[in-house]
Amino acid sequence: MKTIALTVDGVAVTVVEGASAAAAVAARTHVFHHSRTGHPRGPFCGMGQCFECRIRINGRLALACLERASSGMAITTGA
Ligand code: FES
Structure with a gap:
């Protein structure tokens, strides 16, 4: 199982690819x-309707449930 590394609020997180x-x-x-x-x-x-999963990905406002995690992504909560 391949994993990727990214950050959430500046803290390193590892998740499975996909x-x-x-x-x-x-x-x-x-x-x-x-x-x-x-x-x-x-x-x-979990399907882009409620907007309760708002985050920022590399500074861009996004819905977390609709975005695939990628290596090096910088996610910020509190959007
Ligand atoms: S928009 Fe509802 S969980 Fe993402």
Whole structure:
């Protein structure tokens, strides 16, 4: 099984090749961002409809459930 290395909030994370960016973030934390009222939020639908998995990938706003993790990717939570 081949693995790839990336970072989530500056911390090194390793996931299997083909994993989603959501899986990479979940390897580090279950909190992808916070609601306006301060509640922790994370993936709900897993198919790009709820927008609860918002992250930034190399500075670009993205939905973690729709992005494939790639080597060297820099993911930031809290988007
Ligand atoms: S989990 Fe719902 S949009 Fe990603």
